[in-house]
Amino acid sequence: MRRLREKKKELAAVGYNCWLEYQKQENNMLIHEYAELCRNIVICEDSDIIKNALDELRKGIRMLLNIKPLVSAEPKIKSYLLIGTFAENNRVGSFLEADEKEKIGDEGFIIKLINTNEDRILVIAGKSPKGVLYGVFDFIRAIQTQREQSSILRIENPVNQLRILNHWDNIDGSIERGYAGESIFFKNNKIIKRLDRIRDYARILASIGINGVVINNVNVHKYETNLITSTYLPDVSRLADLFREYGIKLYLSINYASPMQIGKLTTADPLDDNVREWWDKKIEEIYKYIPDFGGFLVKADSEHRPGPFTYGRNHADGANMLARPLNKHGGIVIWRCFVYNCMQDWRDYSIDRAKAAYDNFMPLDGDFDSNVLLQIKNGPMDFQVREPVSPLFGGLQKTNQAMEFQITQEYTGQQKHLCYLVPMWKEILEFDTYAKGKNTLVKNIISGSAFNNKYGGIAGVANIGDNPNWTGLQLAQSNLYGFGRLAWNPDLTVEQITDEWIRMTYSNNEIVVDVISEMLLSSWRIYENYTSPLGIGWMVNPNHHYGPNVDGYEYDKWGTYHRADLKGIGVDRTVKTGTGYIGQYHKEVAEMYEKVETCPEELLLFFHHIPYTYRLQSGETLIQYIYNTHFKGVEQVIELKNKWLGLKGMIGEELFKHVSERLDGQIEHSKEWRDVINTYFFRKTGIKDQLGRTIY
């Protein structure tokens, strides 16, 4: 017992509890008031989820307020917390108005304070147990962040139906693009038996409203293909059971060629009767193990994965074949749009990978079944530090859509560099597509509201592994937190999310909040400053994607080029003289991108080939801008480090040291970026830095 407590303390010190580190709050008036409400928890129902909600609430109250609350079916004192689902005739229901109940959706909750003559009651209620769980986590967050009591009162429903994490975990325990250790689900081609850590993970996800997990990599290799067979399904169902207790549905990535690889069929043609029958039976079998199975995530005809193209069928044929049998059970198909020619000839300037997803999927708008979602990466390329929004958002109208963000920092420093992505995601969600005229924002399209789609949502590629702090760089937990919060409510401001995370994770000390907030909010731009400029992307080492290599992908087959010569750089994607990619946007957006003068400068090189002597709005030439931002970026990282050092004593020692060390590494590596990029362009242009700084 003592060993367990020691172990827990050790883990807490490195950040294992993330933002659920319930530190005892200082005893101010607000905390005193919370305490008064929390001495008695009244609860009259019992279910796995409600049990977890109650446990969480007790734990939160005990640790945050230093109170051991009395739990009872009837109120024991006049001031109490009442939690549970509401119904016509139950106690919880009797405290809510009819219009309140109406406003609460399947996953929503209400937190309501009732003062009667005699009693003071705080109701945390949901239509479903899941709603109650979310309400409890929100209430705890209110205490953690010392929200005024009046402002904790609310009705909340998640804006997006699907709030899902994609884990690129392989069954051998490795994680594709994982930077925080090995998988917490798999090891040695088996599902991990000890569920403690996975349970802790489910709890963390529930606290930010995640309601779905795909546990295996979208690249489904040999062994993973068998996850949908009786070899693995008993163990998969144990995971599903566990996640269910936290309101999270389990999904699987499947191999499109399963009928051939698992079944003994000679084809995986989606219009072949035997294939359809095979999938019908397979799906029946899965639901016997997991009655609320979420559905399939499918990467087909992409980067050498099999798909319907093999049989001359289109992606609607492929997706609908799976969707129909899944629909009987309430399951869905999430179909990825990351389809492009990955064997491109770099010599051919007419092909443009950016156009591929739109070209492949727009003609199919309206052809997908109602339980199919297309999962679309935020940009047309692949999670670069800066990309325009994919034109499929606003293009597709009769198709359910989900946004795919990459929480794991593949191209943004691999959790060795600090790069807080929430500001980027927020910018993307607020982007105006003009699909139905002004104000057709991406966030309204993916929520389903803009075009009345049945399903919608956000998927994030997880950034966690079995590192004791989950994310490698502990600060990278903020990306997971922010992802969940934005998925729940994209209207939240970046500042609010950031503020919450810091207060919950570290403390309410205003210096800590201010300093870390500054660090996080500036970090994306800093990373951009010392890496690839103005939206061009891809100046990385091939394969592992870490570190600078300007020509790394320039003469390769992946469709990712900068086309730099001695005079200029950038890809002409205009309609008039370029690849025509810009024509995939709606008129207002297309016009803005088409002209160099109106194109947002941060995307200038994505859309245009620009001479180095071109003057930006700042008055700098393009080449001088490259030099300036790269010198500045390194200085900014040094500043980040100095800011962090100022927090000594205000952050736990281990965490303090850990982040300091990572920032040291970032300083060194940002210098490498600066020097390689500056030297590359100096050698190419012969133009000197106006300020005479060292370029090698």
Added chain:
Amino acid sequence: MRRLREKKKELAAVGYNCWLEYQKQENNMLIHEYAELCRNIVICEDSDIIKNALDELRKGIRMLLNIKPLVSAEPKIKSYLLIGTFAENNRVGSFLEADEKEKIGDEGFIIKLINTNEDRILVIAGKSPKGVLYGVFDFIRAIQTQREQSSILRIENPVNQLRILNHWDNIDGSIERGYAGESIFFKNNKIIKRLDRIRDYARILASIGINGVVINNVNVHKYETNLITSTYLPDVSRLADLFREYGIKLYLSINYASPMQIGKLTTADPLDDNVREWWDKKIEEIYKYIPDFGGFLVKADSEHRPGPFTYGRNHADGANMLARPLNKHGGIVIWRCFVYNCMQDWRDYSIDRAKAAYDNFMPLDGDFDSNVLLQIKNGPMDFQVREPVSPLFGGLQKTNQAMEFQITQEYTGQQKHLCYLVPMWKEILEFDTYAKGKNTLVKNIISGSAFNNKYGGIAGVANIGDNPNWTGLQLAQSNLYGFGRLAWNPDLTVEQITDEWIRMTYSNNEIVVDVISEMLLSSWRIYENYTSPLGIGWMVNPNHHYGPNVDGYEYDKWGTYHRADLKGIGVDRTVKTGTGYIGQYHKEVAEMYEKVETCPEELLLFFHHIPYTYRLQSGETLIQYIYNTHFKGVEQVIELKNKWLGLKGMIGEELFKHVSERLDGQIEHSKEWRDVINTYFFRKTGIKDQLGRTIY
């Protein structure tokens, strides 16, 4: 039995027998004369090596001449072959003159035709059984290549004592820089049990006079470290037994840190008494298993391998510690000079990797024990398609030296491209170092004759694996053959070696000989044409080193840069303005390299940074030369293919197809080289091709 014969036929068809494919010779007068001599083999002695020599002779005669020779201790007919070692009082000795015997060294042989009144005797004799074996192979070669009988008569001694192959085989079966399958020695961390293939290999090596093999990689990893322990020594000794029967000694690469990794010592300091004692005992142990063990090959303090530097000792300390106990048993230490800083900062123009070997080893000249050889790569960098000769040759005078050539085509097309390296090696061997004034050729230094060194020789990094044709590209067998022949006698002309190989491998058809000879002799220059120009090297993809990537190593830590900017390219290694590398050569050579005007043009960019507009002797500008050679290179590969196609019907069908396919691949890949390099330099310089050919 029939299955075995079928199998042998199949293997023969793909080239398994290499140049020992004894095809029946056409029945001309010469062959008739040979036949007359070969009906009776007289032999009076018995040993493993002699037995193998006899077997080979019988096989060769049977297959080449279609005769089943009678073997007897006494002549049975008047015309016969007499083979064996000569001694004062034996039959063989009685046919040799005293001065002949004197001229024959330990490994040498004599072939002598004696016509008496009654008898016609061809004597093939050696001082040792090994000499007899070499004589037999030479005699067979004479028949295969239809050498006139008069010109087969000779006394031959190998010029180099050490004619050794380095196998970069790992014990898991992989081969570092292997392009012909897996190891024939190792599999799954064990030594392979079935020795058939290894025996065939030993025979092939003996036929070209190889007398040593290092069976494991110079990078000695975890398991390989244990090759010198009782875990592996019994199996190693079985290999040694096998090789011994073909006159080949077995050597092992060792891990310098063995006393720590195998023994339980806390240091590997060469001056530590415990360490010395540990090695003494270890070496005793090895010789118990292998009484004629060759010795150790050591890569120390190189590319992260451990070495004496760790303990503040120098390489003489390290090598001599091993040499002393080995010396008791006649063993030697082969110490590699491939020592440089592989963590260089590309920004630092003052460091020059080319200087490293000389800087590290010259100060130690004379400090090494007499049974230590320094093994020096031919050039100062690492087996690029064109490099100057290492200045250690001619620098070192009081130290035994061995040349290290790379037969495996790491940087020269990886046995997917045809690149016949014998002309390159010959050029290097004939290079005049001026160490003792004019005519101090490299070949005379490494043979030991120039400075009267006790040991000398040539090592080659093997290009073979378990591919049925041994070398991946069957034509690459020519490199192994040529290596062995040059190691035996560096005075042989390239043309003679090439001619021999073709005749032995394919046929004496003059068209075949002419065409393949042209192909081989032009292939090195062709490969150079479409890859990196004028000695600059390194324009390859990092790690695997296949395919073009001009900046692949430009911003890396390996010390391998081209320093190209918009105005010029090349590394200034002059004494006057550059890194000073040229100063490592003797005066006459240094003066030649120092001046742009006298520097051989094929090495221009290795030694100088040159503007693209510089005019070469041909009148072309440097940039136009780059374009011209790259366009030409591709055309030349197409020509290679056409030449080969002209041999249809004259080459076995399978081989013909195999080579055709490889040449197709080479055409495609040479285009990739051409286009990447041309585009890179066009983008960098903005200078157009004068002939207006397509640059992308």
